[in-house]
Amino acid sequence: MPELPEVEVTRRGLMPHVFGRHILHARDHGQALRYPYPDWRILQGRKILDIQRRAKYLLFCLEGDGRLVCHLGMTGQFRCLPSNEEVAQHEQVCLHLDDGWSLRYCDVRRFGYMAFISESAFSSHPWFSHLGPEPLSDAFTPSWLIRCCRGRRCSIKHLVMDTRIVVGVGNIYASEALFRSGIHPARKAGDVGSEALIRLHAALREVLAEAIRAGGSTIRDFRRSDGRPGYFSHAFRVYGREGEPCVECGGVIQRFKQDGRSSFFCPSCQT
DNA sequence: AAATGAACCTGTTTGC
DNA sequence: TGCAAACAGGTTCATT
Numbered sequence A: 001m002p003e004l005p006e007v008e009v010t011r012r013g014l015m016p017h018v019f020g021r022h023i024l025h026a027r028d029h030g031q032a033l034r035y036p037y038p039d040w041r042i043l044q045g046r047k048i049l050d051i052q053r054r055a056k057y058l059l060f061c062l063e064g065d066g067r068l069v070c071h072l073g074m075t076g077q078f079r080c081l082p083s084n085e086e087v088a089q090h091e092q093v094c095l096h097l098d099d100g101w102s103l104r105y106c107d108v109r110r111f112g113y114m115a116f117i118s119e120s121a122f123s124s125h126p127w128f129s130h131l132g133p134e135p136l137s138d139a140f141t142p143s144w145l146i147r148c149c150r151g152r153r154c155s156i157k158h159l160v161m162d163t164r165i166v167v168g169v170g171n172i173y174a175s176e177a178l179f180r181s182g183i184h185p186a187r188k189a190g191d192v193g194s195e196a197l198i199r200l201h202a203a204l205r206e207v208l209a210e211a212i213r214a215g216g217s218t219i220r221d222f223r224r225s226d227g228r229p230g231y232f233s234h235a236f237r238v239y240g241r242e243g244e245p246c247v248e249c250g251g252v253i254q255r256f257k258q259d260g261r262s263s264f265f266c267p268s269c270q271t
Numbered sequence B: 001a002a003a004t005g006a007a008c009c010t011g012t013t014t015g016c
Numbered sequence C: 001t002g003c004a005a006a007c008a009g010g011t012t013c014a015t016t
Helices: A004-018 A142-149 A156-160 A171-180 A194-213
Strands: A023-028 A048-054 A057-062 A067-071 A076-082 A091-097 A101-107 A113-117 A254-258 A261-265
Touching: A004 A048, A004 A057, A004 A076, A004 A101, A004 A194, A067 A076, A142 A156, A142 A194, A156 A171, A156 A194, A171 A194, A171 A261
Parallel strands: none
Antiparallel strands: A023 A091, A048 A057, A057 A067, A067 A113, A076 A101, A091 A101, A254 A261
């Protein structure tokens, strides 16, 4: 489900609830996520100093050493509920806080995962050691994107979804950014000219930033931590719009299968 | 090196 | 109406 904007919106929504709170205790409800759970005892009594985001990971930074790292997979979401409220639908993990509220991790498909990672192990951890730049940071530059594309025969869509190139871009925002920059998703990355790549670089930042401002995209499952949906799905120009008219030229948006998932594009605006 | 497919799960939508 | 197939926003692993 969640691409960078949805994870960032979740992070911002959770911050006021958890900042400075101590974790009384944490537990799971027995159903496994993608990987085994951490030993919850390590969180007991710890103070939450910050929530950071790297790529699509949420990082709960704790007083003392280490962070609780969470990935939402396809359908994961965090909710804040009063501790005396019963287990939420599809709730997998509950962190009880010291103010009578608790943080519930809910995940229908259970593709998400969590781990406790100490500071010393963090940067060399396989989930983090090969990640490319954050798309909204200064580290992500047009020239970096151009260099990454040089000589590459994979499709441009595949390339922008490769976390070694740039993080946080999934199927929706890749499609939207390629539309905005007028590039066909199946074009070979090495064949895309630098002017188009400069447009793509700008479009990626634009579309991600706009989506964060709109509270993310809710297609079906995504909810912010307060339960509200995200509104960016109304701003989709190609994603999920097969057969509908292009907002630019009035042509018909098409869909095709690429890397096992749907790609949407306008055949006259994207070449 | 790079492309493809399967796997992890459940729920919803689509088509016959 | 009922049932089966297809599909869903992510990542990793194995196979061509």
